[in-house]
Amino acid sequence: MAQQAYVTETDDGGSGDERPGSRLRRLAARVVGPWRGDRRIWRRGIVLAAVAVLLALVMLVHSHIPNRLGNLGSLTETFLPWLGLLVPVLLVCALVRRSATALIAVVLPVAVWLNLFGGLLTDKTAGGGDLTVATHNVNADNPDPSGTARAVAASGADVVALEELKASAVPTYKDALASAYRYHSVQGTVGLWSKYPLDDVRAVDIQLGWTRAMRATVATPAGRVAVYVAHLPSVRVKIEAGFTARQRDKSADALGEAIAHEPLGRVILLGDLNGTMNDRSLNAVTSQMRSTQGAAGNGFGFSWPASFPMARIDQIMVKGIEPESSWTLPETGSDHLPVAARVKVAAS
Helix, strand or coil, X not given: CCCCCCCCECCCCCECCCCHHHXXXXXXXXXXXXXXXXXXXXXXXXXXHHHHHHHHHHHHCHHHCCCCCCCHHHHHXXXXXXXXXXXHHHHHHHHHHCCHHHHHHHHHHHHHXXXXXHHHHCECCCCCCCEEEEEEECXXXXXXXXXXXXXHHCCCCXXXXXXXXXXXXXXXXXXXXXXXXXXXXXXXXXXXXXXXXXXXXXXXXXXXXXXXXXXXXXXXXXXXXXXXXXXXXXXXXXCCCEEECHHHHHHHHXXXXXXXXXXXXXXXEEEECXXXXXXXXXXXXXXXXXXXXXXXXXXXXXXXXXXXXXXXXXXXXXXXXXXXXXXXXXXXXXXXXCEEEEEECCXX
């Protein structure tokens, strides 16, 4: 029996066996159709366009936002990447309003955001390296210090820095790390554990009145490295005072001065700086060192808070050393995520 061919009619009178190209053209016509002949598409959405331009300006000139009023500049810089979330909101609003002016304006914040953070979206990790380091703010109220110590050691790091060490928990950390790290030193509330010998260990004064920073020389197989461990003071966001960070900023300046006077040419900084690389208040440190996450990471590497990371305030920075890779470790009993990096100490 001969087969009978059936051709169905579509809603617009076309045949049902249309090619995909025809369907795409029809879909585009349905989207663009309501805009045709509408002369108001350029007059509508002026407010949306102004908001888009303002957003682009905030990201573009963030370093000029004054800190005199509640450290507003530093607060903006801490969460600067998240301003990009406003872009799709503006885009949807522009489409709903059928505003060509707003759509064009949205291109500006997109371009600025990509210029600032587009590089973080690519994977810059590389193989090689001769030293693995890790740092973790373990949280003074950590309910499982032993498990936290073992988790960090499982990263395979050759050198581990811990911050916010509670005096009563220090023996637990020492016991848990003893089998993996032969050498260690605890200075105040920060400590350093290493598979390689330590010498010239001392506290670093960061203008607090108690010890929250230290330095040590680590004799790695690839050469001697000055390793700094620091826990800068916390910052707070208060309604009546804004972003309170004066003591953090003062300590950052002191830490930057100590690193600037470091006699060894190869330096690693491990610690909780309570600030991001965008925060101008950390310039005393960031201006002379490289972030391993920015140079050799994959993504933003947010480390705090551990349950929903929104900012990278735990840093691994280097000077005279080449970063190879950088990553965050799984959540422990702390409110911070541990971060690790692989670096190349030996000269090329």
